[in-house]
Amino acid sequence: MLSKGGRWATRTKNPQPYVKALIVVFLVALILLAAMPQIGTVILATSDWATSGTLPTTFTTQYMNTLFTNSEVRGAVLNSLLYSGVAVVIMILVGSSIAYIVDKRDIPGKGILDTLATIPVAIPGISLAIGYFLFFSDVFQGTLLDPLVDPALLLISAYSIRRLPFTTRSVGAGLQNVDKSLEESSMNLGADRSTTFFRIVLPLIVSHIINGAILGFVYSMSEVSASVTLGGLREDRVPITYFISQIVYGAAATGSVSIGAALCVLLMAVQITAMAISNYILKQKSSFLGV
Amino acid sequence: MVKVELKNVTKRFGEVIASDSVNLVINDGEFFTFLGPSGCGKTTTMRMIAGLEFPSEGKVYYDDKDVTSLPSFKRNTGMVFQNYALWPHMKVSENVAYGLEVRKVPKEEIAERVEKVLDLVGLSGMGDRFPNQLSGGQQQRVALARVLVIEPDILLLDEPLSNLDAKLRVEMREEIKDIQRKLGITTIYVTHDQEEAMAISDRIAIQNYGKIRQVGTPQEIYNKPDNLFIATFIGKGALLEGNVTSIGENISVDIGEGVLEGHNTGNKSLEEGDHAAVVLRPENFFLKALDEPYNVLDGLIEWSSFIGAVTEVKILIGDESLLIDAPAGREYVSGESLKVYIPKAKTVILPWMELD
Ligand SMILES: Nc1ncnc2c1ncn2[C@@H]1O[C@H](COP(=O)(O)OP(=O)(O)O)[C@@H](O)[C@H]1O
Ligand SMILES: [Mg+2]
Numbered sequence: 001m002l003s004k005g006g007r008w009a010t011r012t013k014n015p016q017p018y019v020k021a022l023i024v025v026f027l028v029a030l031i032l033l034a035a036m037p038q039i040g041t042v043i044l045a046t047s048d049w050a051t052s053g054t055l056p057t058t059f060t061t062q063y064m065n066t067l068f069t070n071s072e073v074r075g076a077v078l079n080s081l082l083y084s085g086v087a088v089v090i091m092i093l094v095g096s097s098i099a100y101i102v103d104k105r106d107i108p109g110k111g112i113l114d115t116l117a118t119i120p121v122a123i124p125g126i127s128l129a130i131g132y133f134l135f136f137s138d139v140f141q142g143t144l145l146d147p148l149v150d151p152a153l154l155l156i157s158a159y160s161i162r163r164l165p166f167t168t169r170s171v172g173a174g175l176q177n178v179d180k181s182l183e184e185s186s187m188n189l190g191a192d193r194s195t196t197f198f199r200i201v202l203p204l205i206v207s208h209i210i211n212g213a214i215l216g217f218v219y220s221m222s223e224v225s226a227s228v229t230l231g232g233l234r235e236d237r238v239p240i241t242y243f244i245s246q247i248v249y250g251a252a253a254t255g256s257v258s259i260g261a262a263l264c265v266l267l268m269a270v271q272i273t274a275m276a277i278s279n280y281i282l283k284q285k286s287s288f289l290g291v
Numbered sequence: 292m293v294k295v296e297l298k299n300v301t302k303r304f305g306e307v308i309a310s311d312s313v314n315l316v317i318n319d320g321e322f323f324t325f326l327g328p329s330g331c332g333k334t335t336t337m338r339m340i341a342g343l344e345f346p347s348e349g350k351v352y353y354d355d356k357d358v359t360s361l362p363s364f365k366r367n368t369g370m371v372f373q374n375y376a377l378w379p380h381m382k383v384s385e386n387v388a389y390g391l392e393v394r395k396v397p398k399e400e401i402a403e404r405v406e407k408v409l410d411l412v413g414l415s416g417m418g419d420r421f422p423n424q425l426s427g428g429q430q431q432r433v434a435l436a437r438v439l440v441i442e443p444d445i446l447l448l449d450e451p452l453s454n455l456d457a458k459l460r461v462e463m464r465e466e467i468k469d470i471q472r473k474l475g476i477t478t479i480y481v482t483h484d485q486e487e488a489m490a491i492s493d494r495i496a497i498q499n500y501g502k503i504r505q506v507g508t509p510q511e512i513y514n515k516p517d518n519l520f521i522a523t524f525i526g527k528g529a530l531l532e533g534n535v536t537s538i539g540e541n542i543s544v545d546i547g548e549g550v551l552e553g554h555n556t557g558n559k560s561l562e563e564g565d566h567a568a569v570v571l572r573p574e575n576f577f578l579k580a581l582d583e584p585y586n587v588l589d590g591l592i593e594w595s596s597f598i599g600a601v602t603e604v605k606i607l608i609g610d611e612s613l614l615i616d617a618p619a620g621r622e623y624v625s626g627e628s629l630k631v632y633i634p635k636a637k638t639v640i641l642p643w644m645e646l647d
Contacts, residue, residue: 181376184343187363188370189390189441199389203380 038268044261063262073259075236076243077266083152083239084220087159091216092209094160095167100201103175104183117168120161125225128158133230151230151237158226163219167212174208175201207281214274222267240267292477293353293444294319295340300349301501302335309335311501313349317479322471324480326488327498328524333481334373334449336498340479341447342366353444364393369438370447374454375430377422383409383433384418390441408440411470428459439470446471446478452487464491485525489513497521513572515556519644522570529613531569532643535561541584542640544569548609551586553638566643573603575637576615584635595623606631 015023032039045063047056066073095117101107102114120128132154136145147154178201186196224241231242238246240263247260295317302310309332317323325333338344339351342363350359358366369390377386384405391401409415412432422430431451438446448467452460468491471478482488488495489509496506497520505517516522523530533546541552544567551569555561577585590606590613601616604623615631617623 179374179376181372181374182378184363185370185372185376185437186378186389188341188343188366188368189393189438190364190367191389191393192362192364195393200378204378 041261041264041268044258045265048258063256063258064265066259067262067266070259073243073263076238076240076263079152079237080221080240083155083159084217086156087163087220088213088217090156090160091164091167092171092213095164095212096171096209099168099172099175100197103172104180118165120163121165123162125158125162125223126229128162129226129229132158132226147230147233149234151233154230155226155237155239158230159220159223162223162226163216166215166219167209170208170212170215171205174205178204207284210281211278214278218271218274221270292319292475294355295445295477295479296352296355297336297340298350298352300336300339300346300351302332302339302344303347308332308501310339310346313501313503315496315503315506317477319354320475320477322468322478322480322491322493324482324488324492324495325498326482326485326495326524329483331498332501333483333498337370337447337449337479337481340445341368341370343370366445367441367443368445368447369441369443371431371434371438371449371451373450375422375434377430377433377437379422381421382418383414383420383422383425386422386433387418387437387440390437394441404440408436411439412436413466427454428463431455431463435467435470439474444477446476448478449481450483451480452482453484460487467491489525497524499524514639516570516639516641517556517558519557519568519570519641520646522568522639522641523646527573527614529571529573529611529615531571531608531611531613533567533569535563535565535567535640538563541635542567544640546609549586549588551588551633551638551640552584552635553586553640554636555640555642557641559642561640561642568641568643570639570641571613571633572637573614573616574601575633576613576617577632577634578617578629579632581632581634586633586635586638588631588633590629590631592623592625592627592629594625604629 043056046059046061048058048060067077068074098113098117102110102117133147136154137148140146142149144150145153182200182204183196186200187193191199222241223239224245227239227241228245231237231239232246244260244263247257295315297313297315300310300313301308311332313336325336327333335344339346342358342361342365345360350357352358353366378389381389387405387408388401391404396404405418406415409418412435414429414432414436417425417429417433422433425433431454434451451467452463455463464487480488480491492509494506494508495512497504497512499520505512505521507515512521513526516525519530522528531544531546531551533544533551535542536545536550537543538561542555542561543550543552546569553569561567588608590608593605593607593612595602595604595617597619600619602619602623604615604617605612606615606629623629
């Protein structure tokens with residue numbers, strides 16, 4: 001149990017009202033400044049300009065609708081959803097296994113495993129992507145692993161590996177809360193290792209797994225380096241971020257900046273929803289464990 | 292119900308020897324306690340009996356069947372952990388039903404047995420609560436119910452009362468003893484509290500630095516300690532230091548303020564001139580001459596404290612203070628002298644050993 005503050009006199013002081021007002025004004029300004037690009041993006045995605053002028057003149061849903069109607073745009077969205085979805089499954093399976101082994105099993109080499117699972121954080125996405133390209137287009141030339149044939153598998157693999165440390169850490173944090181005696185008492189009462197895992201350990205860390213999955217999904221959806229490098233190698237395989245980059249560079253066929261903005265709005269919505277869900281789950285969990 | 296036997300069991304964790312060459316037989320239906328200071332290897336020894344830890348050397352038998360490397364889930368033992376280890380995501384009834392579910396007992400029978408065992412431990416009607424909605428004592432009962440419900444061959448309890456307050460501790464230990472008597476189940480208990488061990492056990496094994504130092508009934512251990520560590524670890528008592536002056540029917544020890552005669556209950560013999568300890572229990576002091584052979588000491592009253600049946604009096608002999616149980620029906624004035632008589636038959640003399 002954590003203690004919430006000691007017996008000492010509190011060291012916080014209530015500021016004067018005008019100081020408070022100053023703080024609020026300052027913070028709001030700061031947040032507005034930081035949110036400027038997002039605000040701009042939303043405006044861009046939902047309005048039209050008259051021929052000249054600084055401010056938008058009419059509200060429109062036409063660009064947001066493109067996400068569903070324009071087949072190129074819809075394709076990119078669906079591709080990203082698919083890659084990220086598969087990547088999340090891989091991340092969870094691999095990440096959870098690594099976390100479990102590192103935390104609960106005494107096998108030689110688990111320190112190396114832990115390090116290996118963390119290293120991807122330190123590898124720039126662009127080197128990973130170029131490395132993939134050079135290696136797979138040469139060694140696996142002409143196969144499904146050749147990005148020139150189909151970049152999908154490599155994109156999925158890049159997403160999974162780059163975000164693996166996050167799921168591993170998240171699940172690992174959950175496992176650390178599962179005391180060894182909780183598993184031992186299960187085995188003592190007649191349950192083998194796998195029953196113990198599925199009935200005792202898994203339910204206790206499931207919220208951490210979901211959290212790891214959400215994080216992984218959000219990151220994958222907005223992954224840039226590998227997507228931009230490999231994503232364009234086949235037209236029908238492009239992910240969202242590649243599509244956006246093409247618009248930014250003015251190279252996309254459907255070339256309206258507003259459609260790019262609409263895609264960004266979609267990504268922001270995914271992130272905000274994901275964060276809300278993840279917060280909600282963690283809150284549920286702590287109330288139910290009484291921590 | 293089974294008999295448990297440990298043959299030469301040793302457990303090492305790297306450099307640490309947690310259990311050291313343990314040889315023991317725990318009889319069918321017996322209430323057997325491992326007693327010893329914290330860190331002496333009690334839990335480790337119990338965990339090897341439960342199959343949660345495996346010996347570095349030696350063998351473990353249940354009823355002459357070698358179970359040394361049998362995993363815990365195949366042993367049908369029930370262990371109550373020191374921290375209870377209740378599963379926080381399961382209700383009380385689910386916690387209790389778990390052992391039956393993994394044994395594939397039919398649903399109706401599970402419900403019936405869960406209810407019965409909750410009743411046995413005094414928790415009927417609490418099945419729908421979650422562990423974090425229970426008091427420490429109630430959690431303790433759930434932990435007990437959870438293992439009793441599977442009708443284990445051996446009940447293992449690792450300091451089950453250490454997290455409860457003093458009054459509840461005494462209550463619960465009587466309840467545990469009652470349940471054990473009712474079910475006749477072989478029970479192995481771990482505690483560092485000697486009073487608890489004496490009160491609850493059929494036999495006690497005293498462990499120190501991984502080794503079993505003495506095994507016996509509470510009476511045997513109290514009255515016939517094998518060595519000075521046991522004598523000081525169990526019960527109250529006073530210790531006087533001296534040298535052996537003669538060995539005959541009794542052993543005489545010169546403690547400076549006089550010579551005391553008694554007998555050696557230890558497992559090492561004494562020679563003339565040896566450094567020895569005289570162990571005197573508070574209840575063996577009398578204020579009048581006795582019909583049997585006795586020792587006499589002249590003391591000076593330091594203080595006294597009336598506690599009901601007897602008055603505890605602290606007396607000074609030379610520069611050693613001893614606590615004695617004196618009759619309650621009189622005054623004990625600090626500073627006055629007091630002559631005390633101790634039966635020679637109750638005077639325990641043991642070879643000296645350094646205690647830490
Ligand atoms: N899993 C373990 N790894 C390393 N050392 C251990 C382990 N379990 C126990 N020990 C050590 O073994 C000794 C005995 O521990 P334990 O059996 O828990 O003692 P007790 O229950 O009597 O307090 C201690 O020194 C403890 O630190
Ligand atoms: Mg212990």
